[in-house]
Amino acid sequence: MEPGVWDVEGGEPSRSAAISLSCHSEAAAEESLPCRCERTRERSLAAARDDKIPGSVVNPARLTSNTHNPNNSRPPSLVPRPQPFIPSSPDSILARDCHALLVERYGDDPAARERLDHELALVRKHGLAGFFLVYRDIMRLAREVAVEVRGNGPRANNALPPGRGRGSSVSSIICYLIGLSHIDPLRHNLYIGRFLNEEMASVPDIDLDFPREIRERLIARIYEVYGNDRAALVCAFPTYHIRSAIRDIGKVLGLPATDLDRLAKLSERASADHLAEEMERLPEFQSRRDAPLWRELIDLSTQIAGLPRHVTQHSGGMVISSQPLVELVPVQPAAMEGRYVCQWDKDSCDDARFIKIDFLALGMLSLVEECLELIVETGKGQVDLSRIDFEDSEVYDMICRGDTIGVFQIESRAQIQSLLRTQPRNLEDLIVQVSIVRPGPIIGGAVNPYIRARQQLRREGRVTATYDHPLLEPVLRETYGGILYQEQVLEVAVALAGFSAGQADSLRRAMSRKRSLAAMDRLWDQFRDGAAGKGVDETIALRVFEKLLGFAAYGFPKSHAAAFAVLAYQSCWLRFYYPAEFTCALFNNQPMGFYPPHAFANDAKRHGVSILLPDVNRSAGPCAVEGQAVRIGLGHVDGLSEEIARAVVAERQRGGPYQSLIDLARRSRLRREAVEHLIIVGACDSFGLRRRELLWQLGLFLPDRRVGPVKQPAAWQLALDLPTGQDMVALAGMTDWERMIADYDILGLSPHHHPLALLRPALPQPLVRAADLERGRDGGLVRLAGLVVCRQRPATAKGLMFMLLEDETGLANVIVHQPVYEEHRAVVRGYPFLIVTGRLQLRDGTVNIIAQDVVAIDRPHASGPQVTEPIAALLSQAGRLGELSGDISDEQLTELRLAAPASHDFH
Incomplete structure (x- = not known):
């Protein structure tokens, strides 16, 4: 060596x-x-x-x-030839096609022609015409794939593009004309300098969203067309954070898995080198810090903090080259046969000037496609979402009420609070709304000024905006002085410090990649000197620069927000006018969005959409619409895969409805566990027996073989002449409590019973219901019990924990401040059912409970406290508030905790 x-x-x-x-x-x-x-x-x-x-x-x-330096520019030969190859200049082909399409889209519009000529000049300068033509070809492939996926059924004529652009590319008129974007950049005044500029250091990004089915088929087609030696998925390097370090190192050290899981769930710091502090803050782990193995866990976690944990596949990135990739970048086989992954991440591929395409699967696009199909299937006609009224006042009324659960981008707790305060009434307002609840605008201090400006506008019909310097008014006027979009970072640098568009984009890129402090100092020197040259005081320049640094944490380009705002509105429109079809498509495209399925089900019921239990003689594999109701599909029953559910439905279509449990078992060849689950959730109720009676009958003829399929049907007792009618042994029906537990355990939701409705008689009183909070008194003391739907403790919230609790009447926002959180951390983070006592906050149309005490709904108490004294006395009973009285047993409460759906937790 x-x-x-x-x-x-x-x-x-x-x-x-x-x-x-x-x-x-x-x-x-x-x-x-x-x-x-x-x-x-x-x-x-x-x-x-x-x-x-x-x-x-x-x-x-x-x-x-x-060795080749990946940061050097690649030669143009890396760009694959357009398919099919045309022996003409790529620049002339692109210009010809774009000018022809320009006339179709804009007619003789001088502004559009000027914008196109400007972009084409930049494309020629940087040799990017072939790059755009490859994307054009890929979108043509996507159209072919979409035709195959949609088939000849209701989806065939839905008029939706096969994919949609996102990110900064949406600002390009070239992308709009050749079908890579569905957003008119002139109409929305989108800034092109973020995507194309004179001093570009890397190939621009064009990100494309597709429905899941189209994306998977398209990636396979890319390999077919370009060759699997010239196409590869981009990798990513997930690094060790505190939770992965705890689980991985703890497993190696042989520490108890249950303890590791609990410590990981209760730990909140992102970095693994804070494990000692986390254990110090958790009473149950404080004493273990000095134990040898736990000490080693802490030391090793500190050593590996931030190091790569493994190589994984990027969510959508793919590189395409004119040369074999093995000559340019290390490549390894992907998990899926016939696919490959290059061992560079997206930034390295970007620096190397590869053609990098992001094929992203966007669940909402799949939902929209299915919803349109369901609308046709239910006889309500064909809907063209490109031609709906984008100024529908009733749809905006729904949005302004914060009634947006399940829609795209504006459904989260924070988004709903912002909707209530800003009251968006058009697409431009929605573009802001999509952008505003992001770390960049929050850290940059742009959110509250914008909200105050919107409120002043509604109140007085005018806005008195504040700008750090008069030079910034032209670029920040539309957002009332705040920086809400990535493009505004560039525009501010140009306006205040005299940067070129290329210099400004380099500033943005350096900030977003979290370069060293020394690099930030150099950028500040350039910014300060440039601002001084324009007569800007250094104090003002520093204040603006710090806002830019804050925004770099994470924010959207306006072009990206515009693309998402259109889809957000379309999803709202579908939810408002076709609630049953929208709910059905929402169930069939899980996991997706901010809420778990049970929250979607309860919201649908509040909007008049019934949720029906699965039925072996009526359900399809996926959920289906029945009038103004949604029937849960057999594929949503735990223990039945989509493939098995389809087989059960196919047999029913072939041989007619199932006549009895024995008939179902004979013909479907389901495992016993799957049949049990169908019985327990009521999918076999149509056979005329109670569920316990069906379970008893099942035990007579179907063996309990839960591992692997039964290979020998002859071993079953299905051929015996067993009774199948009402002369079976009579057994009691299931109680409401038992049905609810079974529903949550097997379906993840209960169509007919909410846990709080059944728990309420045993809970200490008085308790307010979620639906009644808005009629309360601001500042009044209230107490609410609920199931935790989601938890958030974002880094930008200064230690606050946000929770969403659900009872049988609706949802309630709870804000837990740092001292209360630290006192009740284990309860707040670890229990599904909580009782919260706190002050009611009614502000700008929003309703919150500011928590002062949080307890878990606890074991039954023989003489549980029946509170009749003034509500101010409640806090003195903090130790007993969660105790149950009445007829709820320990066993029932344990069953409920085990069956309760997990909350969606965000950080």
Whole structure:
């Protein structure tokens, strides 16, 4: 081995223990660790020795200098030829096609022609015509794939494009004309400098959203057309955070899995090097910090914090090249046969000027496609979403009420609160709404000024906006002085510091990639000097620069927000006019969005859409619409895969309705567990027996074989002449409580019973219902019980925890401040059913409970507290508020906790 070239695994002896982590991924035997540690020790010593010998590391240096630097620009030959290849200049082809399409879209519009000529000039300068033509070809492939996926059924004529653009590319008129975007950049005044500019350092990004089915088929088609040696998915390198470090290292150390899981769930810091602090804050783990294995867990977590955990596939990125990729970048097989992954992440591929395409699967597009199909199937006609009224006052009334559960982008708790305060009334307002609840605008201090401006506009018909400097008014006028869009970062740098568009984009990129403090200092020097040249005081320049830094945390381009706002409105329109079809499509496209399925079901019921239990003789595989109701599909029953559900339905269509449980078992060949689940949730109620009677009958003839399919039907007792009618043994029906538990356990939702409705008689009183909160007194003390739907503790919230609780009447927002959170952390984070006591906050149409005490709904109490004194006395009973009285048993409460659907937690 030559000097300086070693496969050093630990780096130095002090970190050798970290090698043991490879046991988790490589299944290395424990006895192999000593020799590996010794090998690392020897290499570390050799490295120290060679550091003292001049020239000992010259070979690696020479090797590095001769290796291609991925940050250098790639030659134009990397761009694949358009399909089919036309022996003409790519620039002339692109210009010809765009000018022809310009006349179709804009007629003789001078502004549109000027914008197109400007973009084409930039494309020529940077040699990007072939790049755009490849994208044009890919969208043509997508149209072919969409025809195949949609078939000849109701989806065939839905007029939806196969995919939609997102991100900064939506600002391009070229993308709009050749079908890569559905948003008119002139109508929405979209800034092109974020996507194309004179000093571009990398190939621009064009991100495309597709329905899931079309995306999967399209990726396969890309490999067919360009060759699997010239196309590969982009990789990503997930790094060790506190939760993954706890689970991975703890497993290697042999610590109890239940303890590790609980510690991981209760830990909130992102970085693994804060584990000691997290354990100190958790009473049940404080005493373990000094135990040898737990101490080692802390030390190793600190060592691996931020290091790559594994290589994974990027959510949608794909590179295409004119040369075999193995000559340009390391490549490995993907999990799916016939696909490959390059071992560079998206930023490295971007720096290397690869053609990188993001094929993103957007669940809402799949939902919209299915919803339009259901509208046709239910006899309500064909809907063209490009021609609906985008100024429908009734739809905006729904949006302004915050009635947006299940729609795209504006359904979260924070978004609903913002909707209530800003009252959007058109598409431009929705574009802001899509952008505003993001870390960038929040950290940059743009949210509250915008909300105040909107409220002033409604109140007085005018806005008195404040700008840090008069030079900023032209670029920040539409957002009332705040920076809400990525493009505004560029425009502010141009207007205030005299940056070119290319310099401004370099500033944005450096900020978004979190470059070093030294790099930020250099950027500040440039910004300060440029601002000084325009007569801007350094104090003002620094204030604006800090806002730009804050915005760089994460924010949307306006072009991206415009694309999403259109889809947000379309989803709202469908939800308002076709609630049953929308709800059905929503169920069939889970997981998606902010809420778990049971919250969607309860919201649908509040809007007049009934949820019907699955039925072996009526349900399809997916959920289906029946009038103004949604029938749960057999594929949504735990234990029945989509394939099995389709087989059950196909047999019913072939041989007619199932006449009895025995008939179902004979013909479907389902496993016993699957049949049990169908019985328990009522899918076999049409056979005329109670559910317990059906379970008893099932036990007579179907063996309990839960592992693998039954290979020998002859082993079943299905051929016996068993009674199938009402002369079976009579057993009691299931109680409402039992049905609810079964529904949540097997379906994840209960169509007819909410847990709080059944728990309420046993809960301490008085309790307010969620639907009654808006009629309360601002500042009044209230107490509410509910099922936790979601939890959020974002880094931008200064320690606040936001919870959404649901009872049988609706949803309630709860805000938990830091002191209350620290006092009740285990309860707030770990229990599904809570009782919250706090002050009611009614502000700008929003309703919140500011928590002062949080308790879990606890075990039954023989004489549980029946509170009749003034509500101010409630806080003195904090230790007993969660105790139950009445007829709810310990066993029932345990069943409920186990069956309760998990909340959706965000950080």
